[in-house]
Amino acid sequence: MDGACPIPTPEQRKAAEIMSNAQRVMMEKVHAAIADAAAQVRDQVLAAGLELAPAPKEYFDAVVHQRMYLAICGATADTFEGGDAQKAIGLIRNQQQIANHYWGANIAVTPKA
Template sequence: MADNGPDLIPAERQIAAIISRADRMLAAAVSMALEKAIEQAAHDLQAIGQDGATPVLQYFASVVHQQMYCLMCGADPDTLQGGDPDIACHVIRNSQNIAKHYWSADIEPYPAK
């Protein structure tokens, strides 16, 4: 893949590498936490005789997504109260742009203000 970004000085390359490594560690930790949540829910549901009732990965991923959305917008994740509606719109628009660009979604992102 061609790198079309700016030429970085050595210190900037080090910073980018550190941040990239932290990004990968975070993604791995989230994936591991999702798997652990599924395993724990399956175990606890089996204990009460509810085999096969474990929520799927996407359910737990949506819980994480909502928490992160609130964090980015400054809202309370328990009540969904507060937060900056302008940031919320930017986050939604970014998601729409990703869906359109990478997955060919038939969507027109919210227009910028």
């Protein structure tokens, strides 16, 4: 194998474009939902006269991340039960490799299960 990437066919390029557009629209909706949730909580905390700082946007980012992690692993979001450890390890390894490759984290990658 020479390591060259095959040139996509017009059909493959069109399918990739459709997927890319769908992903972009999906992520715009996710980011908008996160911003809306943070704003809603902030407004309700202020309206209630609470002397607590409302949850920041990053809290909701983390909620989405955790819930998607559980969904991908097949676990129940409320109890964390029923997940697939193999999928969990694969996701963790992927994130570690991204941190190492793109951000110079220089961390040990979890061994394959």
